[in-house]
Amino acid sequence: MGALLELGWFLTLLAVGYGAGRILERRHYASIRRRERELADVLAFTMRFPPKTTRAQHAFLVSGTVVVSSDYFKTFVAGLRRLVGGRFRGYESLLERARREALLRLKQQARERGSALVVCVRFESTAITRGRVPSIEVVAYGTALVPQPR
């Protein structure tokens, strides 16, 4: 009896993780695409040297951070994947979401402080594992430039 109950509980968790996880992921991606269009005028580059310009620039550090967690379904599939090897498709989409979100937050902060150009952008990511479900923290940081008024 115990074994059947455990199996049932596990399948329920898996279904909830899958269902809710997919819905949240789709909504997050939709939000990301919408904000990417909105913030398309704030430019970000990884180049170290800003383009030569005659106007003095006001420069400051901006950053965007986000922590995204895996869900039960993704973690389970990753557990199976570790036996077989290859790509972790679930985690790849998780990381892509986190990076795009971090970059958007960086651009948002730049815009709020009056900048339309961010250079020398760098990414850092860390994995935080609470219990068995991993979360990823992504930081995007760069230097925002505001042309000073004449």
Add this chain to the structure above:
Amino acid sequence: MITSNLELIPGKRIVEHLGIVQGSTVRAKHAGKDLFASLKNLVGGELKSYTELMQEARTEAVERMQAEARSIGANGVLNVRFATTSITAGAAEILAYGSAVRLVDA
């Protein structure tokens, strides 16, 4: 596709900056090789299967970054940087990112 961690390629001129492009993979080695690596932890030395894994992952990350660059009309990626994160035991993420540009001969 010119890929470099330089800011400027000697002999080339940048005409367009097209934005940030990224490529990443999350991979693991299969259980057989992983087990062998655990045994190797007893004696130490190079874990060839993991070296291979990281190499393959890095190559694929760079290829994906180049694919993103190609999709926006760039012919070069400059200022390339790598970042590695370990997600769980046995699974590592390799990220390659850079600036997509259009280059012409100087």
Add this chain to the structure above:
Amino acid sequence: MRLENRAPAEGINASDEHPLREFAWLAGGALAALVATVVAVSLGAQWLAPKLPYRYEARLVRDLPAQPPPTDARGREALAELQALADRLAARMVLPEGMRVTVGLRDERVANAYATLGGHAVVFRGLLSRLDSEDALATVMAHEIAHLAHRHPAAALGRGVAIGIVLSVVSAESGRGAAGAVLGQAGTLAALSFNRDQEREADREALRVVAAEYGHVGGAVDLFDAFEAMQRARGDGAATRVEWLRTHPLSERRAQAAREWAAARGVPVDGARRPLPPALAAMRAAGPARR
């Protein structure tokens, strides 16, 4: 110089493939591979272990403490009667070279009996108190002696060790999460089917011996019916109807198999039951043990 941020194409870093497809083939593949490994390893261990000469098994358990004999006089008489019955039944079977069946009697309420390494067959008082005839008791003894004759304890030990190794590798590789636990359970369930096959084999041997000794298999049918009644009385619920979760076949299937076995060989299913020997009958009348 133009400065622009163009959005790259989707689907390069994240796959468009439906996650359920990946889940289906990973889960199905991992499960299939695990079950195949467990089956292969079990068959190998099962085939190999009995090939080891019995004297090594005997030597292995020689230094372990034996079941202490009963402290009261009636208990000792009952044990002697059990041993005599076991010897009579064992004479009808082919035992491995050097094996002598040693009977043990445990003073506990549990309704059970088991066979273990070194030629030991042990019966609990709780089971004795539920058997009405020597026929039924003989079925139990013959079943356990059949396990010994076929070297099932050795095979089960080999299987257990081999499966333990496989499952520990799997759980180490897939981590402490749900995947490792699920695969571990699946492996255990695959192993249980080997247990059930051994039980069926022991049942068939016991039927042959009981039919030869008493002329009919009524005692065996009584025994399996008693098991079924005990199960229903315990009221374990729906899960006990599911055979693949159990170490033994379902009791009603065992009763059914006994009737079919008898019908196929023209052996009567019913007949006069021999009463229990005196000391055992007295023990049964005294009721179940204190504990």
